[in-house]
Amino acid sequence: METAISCTQASPGAIAQERPPLEDFAWPEEGVTRVPFRVFSDPAIYALEQEKIFRGPVWHYLCLETEVAHKGDIRTTWLGETPIIVTRDDNGEIHAMINRCAHKGALVCLKDHDNQRSLTCVYHAWNYGLDGKLKGLAFRKGVHGKGGMPEDFDVQKHRLEPLRVEVFCGIVFGTYSPDTAPLQEFLGEPISRFIKRHMDQPLKILGVHSQTLHNNWKLYAENVRDSYHATLLHTFYTTFKVNRLDMDGGIVLSEKKWHHISYTKRATLQADQEYQKAGVHSAKYESNLEGPELLGAWDAFEDRITHSIQTIFPSLVIQLTLNSLAVRFFVPRGVDKTELFWVFLGYENDTPEQEKMRVMQSNLTGAAGLVALEDGCINSFVQRATASSPDRQAFIEMGGRQTESNESSRATEAAVRGFWHGYRQIMGFDK
Ligand code: FES
Ligand SMILES: [Fe+2]
Numbered sequence: 001m002e003t004a005i006s007c008t009q010a011s012p013g014a015i016a017q018e019r020p021p022l023e024d025f026a027w028p029e030e031g032v033t034r035v036p037f038r039v040f041s042d043p044a045i046y047a048l049e050q051e052k053i054f055r056g057p058v059w060h061y062l063c064l065e066t067e068v069a070h071k072g073d074i075r076t077t078w079l080g081e082t083p084i085i086v087t088r089d090d091n092g093e094i095h096a097m098i099n100r101c102a103h104k105g106a107l108v109c110l111k112d113h114d115n116q117r118s119l120t121c122v123y124h125a126w127n128y129g130l131d132g133k134l135k136g137l138a139f140r141k142g143v144h145g146k147g148g149m150p151e152d153f154d155v156q157k158h159r160l161e162p163l164r165v166e167v168f169c170g171i172v173f174g175t176y177s178p179d180t181a182p183l184q185e186f187l188g189e190p191i192s193r194f195i196k197r198h199m200d201q202p203l204k205i206l207g208v209h210s211q212t213l214h215n216n217w218k219l220y221a222e223n224v225r226d227s228y229h230a231t232l233l234h235t236f237y238t239t240f241k242v243n244r245l246d247m248d249g250g251i252v253l254s255e256k257k258w259h260h261i262s263y264t265k266r267a268t269l270q271a272d273q274e275y276q277k278a279g280v281h282s283a284k285y286e287s288n289l290e291g292p293e294l295l296g297a298w299d300a301f302e303d304r305i306t307h308s309i310q311t312i313f314p315s316l317v318i319q320l321t322l323n324s325l326a327v328r329f330f331v332p333r334g335v336d337k338t339e340l341f342w343v344f345l346g347y348e349n350d351t352p353e354q355e356k357m358r359v360m361q362s363n364l365t366g367a368a369g370l371v372a373l374e375d376g377c378i379n380s381f382v383q384r385a386t387a388s389s390p391d392r393q394a395f396i397e398m399g400g401r402q403t404e405s406n407e408s409s410r411a412t413e414a415a416v417r418g419f420w421h422g423y424r425q426i427m428g429f430d431k
Contacts, residue, residue, distance in 0.1 A: 022044045039216075054081070059166070059173040076113075079176075084098060101126055170199050204348050205345060234370070243307045317329070322361050328340060342365075342367060399411060400412070
């Protein structure tokens with residue numbers, strides 16, 4: 001089946017590049033079990049994603065509510081390539097807007113975090129309320145009666161471009177599109193329920209860091225949905241029995257298949273010979289930790305789930321590994337570069353011992369931890385090996401060809417297929 005797509009809007013990074021027209025692009029007939037390598041390296045597809053996904057009818061993670069807890073709090077972030085400001089105004093209401101002055105387009109807020117009564121652009125001092133409405137500007141009436149704005153200049157016609165905002169369980173989401181369904185409808189029932197499991201109490205940020213990934217953003221979106229690589233690639237998980245496929249666990253897909261939950265119950269390990277027989281890299285090591293307390297954990301939930309990765313399309317992840325709770329989100333920084341942010345969390349009512357344990361356990365996963373390094377490498381290996389073969393494709397049939405939940409096994413790529421299902425729909429590649 002042929003899929004013809006026109007792309008008129010180029011991202012800044014794509015303008016100078018010679019590229020073939022997207023009209024010649026067709027997704028393989030096999031559908032979500034194949035992924036053309038071209039989607040990871042084609043600047044025209046990257047530019048179309050900015051329009052269809054990041055400026056399209058999708059809810060995107062902006063920040064945590066606790067980062068704008070007080071009146072006057074300001075948090076800056078990105079939605080795709082667009083810089084964003086999130087504020088809390090004097091009435092306690094949260095707003096989000098593009099961080100781009102209505103005058104000549106300069107960044108208005110320059111810091112990650114701030115607290116101000118209003119927002120003032122440093123270029124010509126246009127001044128905005130925390131809701132993004134223009135309040136005033138320098139030299140509006142000119143100087144000594146000369147110069148200034150025309151008589152009919154109307155402040156109400158110039159403002160920072162607003163986004164729709166919804167908050168769920170302390171997470172602030174935003175979208176440009178008036179057509180995006182209400183947030184909880186977008187998330188669906190099982191996803192909302194599992195977000196509540198982790199996030200529905202006052203949160204405390206324990207630490208934030210970011211890392212640059214040398215790969216297209218979708219390789220990371222795949223990687224976090226790829227439940228079966230985790231116990232093969234990540235030696236630490238297997239050696240120390242944090243997460244293995246021979247523990248009880250499963251995959252739950254959202255109703256529309258765009259989001260997913262992968263979960264594991266550590267206490268149910270029944271060592272499978274398959275790890276030895278297959279000679280997998282991660283099962284070859286016998287090691288002891290000098291600080292075994294890293295793996296000491298308390299049971300925080302009654303369902304016995306000790307490791308979970310939850311994705312929300314396109315670029316949000318909520319994870320719990322033992323007691324390490326984190327939110328990750330990733331921002332495309334070009335067709336072959338991605339910035340990954342980690343926000344490590346605890347709860348306001350944690351004891352000092354619990355907080356200390358969560359901070360220590362952040363070393364299990366984060367940018368300075370034991371897992372992110374391997375994921376960063378492997379994604380760049382895929383980027384490097386696929387970039388020269390845009391006409392070839394990935395083969396994604398582990399666990400079958402269907403895109404369904406599987407609560408008896410994580411030896412499946414069902415959630416990866418779920419991502420591509422959503423991607424193809426929103427990009428118009430499924431026609
Ligand atoms: S660009 Fe912001 S005031 Fe001129
Ligand atoms: Fe991984």
